[in-house]
Amino acid sequence: MIKKITRRNFLQGVGLSAGGLTLGMQFSVANAATIEDKSFAPDVFVSIADNGQVTIISHRSEMGQGIRSSLPLLVADELEADWNRVTVEQGLGDTKYGSQNTDGSRSVRKNYIKLKQAGATARTMLQQAAAKIWSVPVSEVTIYNHQAKHKSKGMLDFKDLVKVAATLDVPSKDNLTLKTEAQHRYVGKDNMSLLDGKDIVTGRAMYGFDTELPGMKYAVIARPPVVYGKVKSYDDSETLKVPGVIKTVELPALTPPVMFKMLGGVAVIAENTWAAIKGREALKIVWEHGKNASYSTHDHEAVFIKALDDPKETPRVRGDFDAVKKTAHQIISADYHVAGLAHATMEPPAATAQIDGDIVNVWACTQTPQGAQQNVMGTLQMAKEDMANIKINVTLLGGGFGRKSKPDFVAEAAFLAKQTGLPIKVQWTREDEIKHGYYHSPSYQKLEATLDENNAVTGWYHAMVNHPIMSTFNPMAKTAGMVDLGLGDVMYDIPNIKIALGETETFMRIGWVRSVTNINNVFAAGSFTDELASARKLNPKDNLLQLIGKDQHVDLNKDKYAYSNYGENIKDYPADTARLKKVIELVAEKSGWDAKSQKNGLPKGHGIGIAAHRSFLSYVAIVVVVSTEGNKVKIEDIHMAADIGKVVNPDRVRSQLEGAAMFGASIAFYGEVTAKDGVVEQNNFNDYQLVRMHQIPKIHTYLVDSDEKPTGIGEPGVPPFAPALCNALFNATGERYRRLPLKSLTLV
């Protein structure tokens, strides 16, 4: 294993131990050892100090996906740096890095070439510097592992080269020679240790919850139980009696649209978290709940189902589904439901803000430091020119899953710091996180397929209705608008396809949760595909491969369909049926599908299921084996195959797949957020449950050795899990499970 020796002093307990430290120094708390000496800095992502120590900027947020252990490898590899002489520094929020928005499984996709170029720029200049020092042609100098070499001149360390290199012109990106995959020493290797691995196991890793500043106070907030609710009046006399409570501060009420604005309510500022929590319990607040108090998830089901039968938009139409339905030999139809979901990041949202004259210093577990910067600017009504005065230090994130790309909590910290003139840490309790989320919407779906007399599938209909994410930005939005994400982008070679959307109003904050509406769309489509296998009396894998059909790049921009392709041109990142079939075949082979899916291929009560999907431009297929006894279910085996193009850090790709399976299992068995009278009913891990250790077997992961452009893996492992599981349940029991969570079953 290649181990990274980190030389980082953490500001653990700044107030106690680092008395000499001034806050103006802009340390990232997550990674405090900023190397000030940047003698040679040819690119915003890389610099080298006089002693040869290389600093690489990680500009994306680390939330468990391993980005800090992945992106810097690209720079270090091209640079030919000795990994033990590299310091990784977390970049502040700054547009000079390009987008820092860490979501959409795109950090590697968007930065692969850019970061290789950064490393190659520095390497090329060091090579030129050595040639200059030795007075030899550049072509005679090689760079390897922090050293320049020449056959007769000998060796020079990077530290001997930085001064001269710093005087050279930065070469144009077009003139760089990048390493080939075969030349990589770190990229694509399976033996890289985690950058923060040691800090994590020693408790030194610093998350948003862990920021400590001299004089800092702790805040918890009583937020309106109903979105757009207001404080009518409040009495804090009991609160102020709680020892340690300093004061209360009312936050401005939320006005439409939701965006990433503060929810409002009353903050309790205290000397410690416990006093703040007790102070909050003692508050007497009279709320004006507003019109969303009329919403109950249970009652809204009827509205959803009505909307599903009367869709308002048909964003993809191929052939004429309605016509083929009239003459079909057989029509198969099924309805599916997935409940609302919370992110339940292990670390709830937290942010610390400190105002120092014109400067606003923030430390936050944010997925989007630039978004946080803008949000703070708006909250504090600062001028756009002063944006650079808002310093967003990105801590480690104790999970993100999309929650921490909504910087409402950062706005709260900035607002309270401004109001009180004190450094303030806002911490969300678990109850706050569950009750005031940006939820994955509950959804209802209808699928229909038509078969001809030869059992060929001639038509596919998929209608969906949910509370759209767009409602967070535009209160008038009533349909999902964006129809991709496993709904419109079905890759089946079926002559008649109709995709439809129903509409409804929204009463909660809706946001994106890891893999977004792929969660519900692929649960429905992947389950229904299996239902077609039964109707057609085909093995589920053969049925799946047949529906995908011949090798082709599916032109998803046909069929009157404005397909976004995750923001990429479909010519550059085609919807490639060969790649989808390949992951299916790979997972089938490795899991022993062919034998196990035969009649009596598994012991009685056991079942095997398969599902596959392309999302975020990556291809994943999953096989799940279950055993059942009455209403008890045990997951016996999980196999996952992925094609994500070129792989930067295979171990982190595998860990993302493993994590995705467990994320999927939690959705399948437990995930359900409901509201009554506009108030979320769940509270904590007792009633918003997650899978636990005993419920999860070893997970087998397989990566396709691919030369395609690199794509992401943070999300694509999630969507196929639930359908693969439910297909396995059908195989075991003969029952179809069309509603998640699986309330009638107990996972053991």
Next chain:
Amino acid sequence: MIKLTINGKLTELDVADDMPLLWALRDVAKLTGSKYGCGKGLCGACTVHIDGQASRACITPMSYAQGKNITTIEGFSDDGEHALQQAWQKFNVAQCGYCQPGQIMSAAGLLKNNPNPSDADIDQAMSGNICRCGTYPRIREAIHHAAKTLSGEKS
């Protein structure tokens, strides 16, 4: 003033009797390695050792912790050299890492009582610790590995 021993050091903390040990450790003693996940004893993120037993700091009032010997992840070993911490790194267990101090402290509690646990023993001892990122299979592997290392050291 409440007196207790934290990571071998006799410590006096000026905190309320009913303050959970977790907040005293984090906010007052400035030891932020023990994490908040639920505050209700449901997730194990706050696990520390109290007189050698793995315990949930978030539901342990200071009145109970008084006079006790507390070990947190910071004091669990010198510089992460314990076999569990080594195994955690060998298997690259962590994803976000937030739950891992609690996982390690629970695992240490298990190995103390059961130096050679089976999968089922591990599952049972660790099922109070949630990992939202999904690192359970690697945790299981790492505990087996550490158990082997530790029994090798002894024999």
